[in-house]
Amino acid sequence: xxxxxxxAQSLASPIPSSPLPNRxxxxxxxxxxxxxxDTQPNIGWLEVHSENYMCTGGPTLKWLTALRERYxxxxxxxGMSLGSAGPLxxxxxxxxxxxxxxxxxxxxSEHLSWSIADGVYLNDLIALPYTAESLDVFSAHVxxxxxxxxxxxxxxxxxxxxxxxxxxxxxxxxxxxxxxxSGCGVLLDVNNVYVxxxxxxxxxxxxxxxxxxxxxxxxxxxxxxxxxxxxxxxRIDDHGSPICGEVWALYEHLIKRTGPKPTLIEWDTxxxxxxxxxxxxxxxxxxxxxxGQRETHRACIG
Amino acid sequence: MLxxxxxxxxxxxxxxxxxxxxxxxxxIGDGLQAEQRLSIHRNNTTVLLCEVLGTTYPVVKKLVGxxxxxxxxxxxxxxxxxxxxxxxxxxxxxxxxxxxxPAVAELPYLSDVAKLEWAWNESxxxxxxxxxxxxxxxxxxxxxxxxxxFTLHPSLRLVASAxxxxxxxxxxxCGADPDARVDLNEGAQRLAVLRAxxxxxxxxxxxxxxxxxxxxxxxxxxxxxxxxxxRLMADFDPTATLSVLxxxxxxxxxxx
Ligand SMILES: [Fe+2]
Numbered sequence: 135x136x137x138x139x140x141x142a143q144s145l146a147s148p149i150p151s152s153p154l155p156n157r158x159x160x161x162x163x164x165x166x167x168x169x170x171x172d173t174q175p176n177i178g179w180l181e182v183h184s185e186n187y188m189c190t191g192g193p194t195l196k197w198l199t200a201l202r203e204r205y206x207x208x209x210x211x212x213g214m215s216l217g218s219a220g221p222l223x224x225x226x227x228x229x230x231x232x233x234x235x236x237x238x239x240x241x242x243s244e245h246l247s248w249s250i251a252d253g254v255y256l257n258d259l260i261a262l263p264y265t266a267e268s269l270d271v272f273s274a275h276v277x278x279x280x281x282x283x284x285x286x287x288x289x290x291x292x293x294x295x296x297x298x299x300x301x302x303x304x305x306x307x308x309x310x311x312x313x314x315x316s317g318c319g320v321l322l323d324v325n326n327v328y329v330x331x332x333x334x335x336x337x338x339x340x341x342x343x344x345x346x347x348x349x350x351x352x353x354x355x356x357x358x359x360x361x362x363x364x365x366x367x368x369r370i371d372d373h374g375s376p377i378c379g380e381v382w383a384l385y386e387h388l389i390k391r392t393g394p395k396p397t398l399i400e401w402d403t404x405x406x407x408x409x410x411x412x413x414x415x416x417x418x419x420x421x422x423x424x425x426g427q428r429e430t431h432r433a434c435i436g
Numbered sequence: 437m438l439x440x441x442x443x444x445x446x447x448x449x450x451x452x453x454x455x456x457x458x459x460x461x462x463x464i465g466d467g468l469q470a471e472q473r474l475s476i477h478r479n480n481t482t483v484l485l486c487e488v489l490g491t492t493y494p495v496v497k498k499l500v501g502x503x504x505x506x507x508x509x510x511x512x513x514x515x516x517x518x519x520x521x522x523x524x525x526x527x528x529x530x531x532x533x534x535x536x537x538p539a540v541a542e543l544p545y546l547s548d549v550a551k552l553e554w555a556w557n558e559s560x561x562x563x564x565x566x567x568x569x570x571x572x573x574x575x576x577x578x579x580x581x582x583x584x585x586f587t588l589h590p591s592l593r594l595v596a597s598a599x600x601x602x603x604x605x606x607x608x609x610c611g612a613d614p615d616a617r618v619d620l621n622e623g624a625q626r627l628a629v630l631r632a633x634x635x636x637x638x639x640x641x642x643x644x645x646x647x648x649x650x651x652x653x654x655x656x657x658x659x660x661x662x663x664x665x666x667r668l669m670a671d672f673d674p675t676a677t678l679s680v681l682x683x684x685x686x687x688x689x690x691x692x
Binding site for chain 1: 437438440441443461462463464466468470472484485518520523560563564565590
C-alpha cells in the first residue's frame with residue numbers, strides 16, 4: 135500500500151489561518167434562536183447542520199442570517215456522502231454552494247463516512263472500509279466538493295460501531311492520506327475518537343497524537359451514550375448528554391499539543407437549556423486558556 | 437472482497453430491514469455477531485427517520501398514539517426511504533400512504549390531516565416573496581378585471597377534505613383545550629395554507645372559492661376561474677373570496 139502513505143511534502147501544506155476564532159462555539163438549535171439573539175452570549179461562534187438550512191426560504195433561514203450578523207458560523211454537512219461509490223449528488227452540491235455564498239461561513243465541513251446507497255439517504259454516518267478503492271473515491275469526492283465551493287473543507291473522523299475484514303490501514307492513516315490527496319483539513323472529533331477507541335479497543339491518545347496540529351481546523355466535543363449488546367458495552371455517539379470526564383481529559387491532552395483551536399460543543403438530542411451549552415463552552419475555553427498557552431507561545435517564536 | 441458499490445448496496449438494504457447475507461462476512465465480529473453490529477446502524481436509520489416523520493406529522497402522531505405511529509412510520513421509511521439528505525423535504529407521500537393502511541381505516545380523516553401537515557411543512561419552507569398589496573390592484577381598470585392572471589404566493593398550498601381537518605388540527609395543538617371535541621359531521625373543509633410572513637395560516641374557503649383559487653393557481657384568467665367556481669356553487673360570491681385572499685397575502689403578482 136505504498137500509494138497510501140502520506141508524503142511529507144503534502145502534509146507540510148498548512149491551513150493558512152483559522153477562519154473561526156480559537157475559542158469554543160456551540161451547535162445552533164431552533165429552541166435557542168430567540169434567546170441567543172436577545173441575550174447575545176459571549177461565545178466564539180455557532181455551527182449548524184448545512185442540510186437544515188438548504189430550504190429556499192422561511193423563518194429558519196431568516197434566523198440563521200440574523201445570527202450570522204452577530205457570530206461567525208461554521209457549516210457542518212451530514213449529507214454529502216463523500217464516501218459513496220456513486221457520483222456526488224450535483225443538486226446537493228449546488229445547494230451547498232448557494233448556502234455557502236449566503237452565510238459566508240468560517241468553515242465548511244463533512245464526515246469521513248458515507249450515507250447514500252443506490253440513491254437512498256440512510257440518515258446515518260457509516261464507516262468506510264479503509265482500502266485503496268475507498269481512498270480514491272473519497273479523495274476524489276473531497277476534491278470535487280472543494281472545487282465546487284472554491285475553498286478548503288474540513289473532514290471529520292466518525293464514530294464507528296464496526297470495522298471491515300478488508301480494511302488495510304487504520305482510520306487516522308486513512309484520514310491523513312485523504313488530506314494529502316485532496317488538500318483538505320481535519321475536523322478532529324475527540325468524542326468520536328473516544329467512542330471508536332472503546333468500541334474497537336485501540337488507544338485514543340495514540341490516535342489523537344497521529345494528527346499533526348497544523349492540519350486541525352476545528353475540534354468537536356460531545357456526549358455519548360452506552361448500550362449493552364450480549365454483555366458487551368458499545369458506546370453510541372448520540373450527542374445527547376454532557377461531555378464525559380475521559381473526553382475532557384483527552385481534550386486537555388490534545389490542546390496541550392495543538393494550542394487553542396475552534397472547539398464546538400455538539401448537542402443534538404435531548405437538547406438542554408442554552409445555559410448548559412454555554413457552561414460546556416466555558417469549560418472548553420478555560421482549558422484552552424490554561425493548557426493552550428505554551429503552544430501558542432512556541433508557535434509565535436518558531 | 438466486496439467492491440465498495442456492492443458493499444454499500446447490501447448495507448443500504450440491511451439498514452432498511454433487508455437481509456445481511458452478503459454483507460456479514462465483510463464485518464469483523466470482534467466479540468459480537470456482524471448482525472448485532474449492523475443492527476446499530478439499522479436502528480440509526482429507522483429510528484431517526486421515524487423521528488423526522490414525527491416532527492413533520494405531530495398531529496397524526498397524536499391522533500394514532502406514539503406506539504402505533506412508530507410502527508406505521510417504520511413501514512413507511514422502509515417503503516419510501518428519503519432520496520435527499522434535506523430531511524425537511526422527507527415524507528411527502530405519508531398522507532397517500534396512510535390512506536392505504538387498513539389498520540387506520542376507522543380514522544378516515546387521518547390521510548387528509550397528514551396532507552394538511554405536509555402542506556404546512558411545504559409552506560413553512562417555501563421561498564419568501566412579497567405579498568401583493570390591495571393598493572396595487574386598485575390602480576387596475578375594473579373593466580379589465582376578468583383578464584387578470586395572478587401569480588400566487590409561493591407558500592400557498594390547497595388542501596380539501598370531506599372532514600373538518602382544520603378543527604382536528606386546532607384541537608391537537610399544544611395548549612389547545614383538552615376537552616375540545618370535533619364533530620366529524622361538520623362536513624367538508626377546503627383550506628388555503630399560506631405563509632405570507634413568518635407564520636403559516638389556514639384560510640377556510642367555500643366550495644366555489646376553493647375551485648376559483650385552484651384555477652387561479654393553474655394560471656387561469658380571473659373570469660374563467662370565477663366561472664369554474666360558479667359551476668360548482670350557484671351562489672358563489674367571488675368578491676368575498678378575493679378580498680379574503682388579498683388581505684391574507686395569497687397573491688404575489690398579477691398581469692393582464
Ligand atoms: Fe462531530
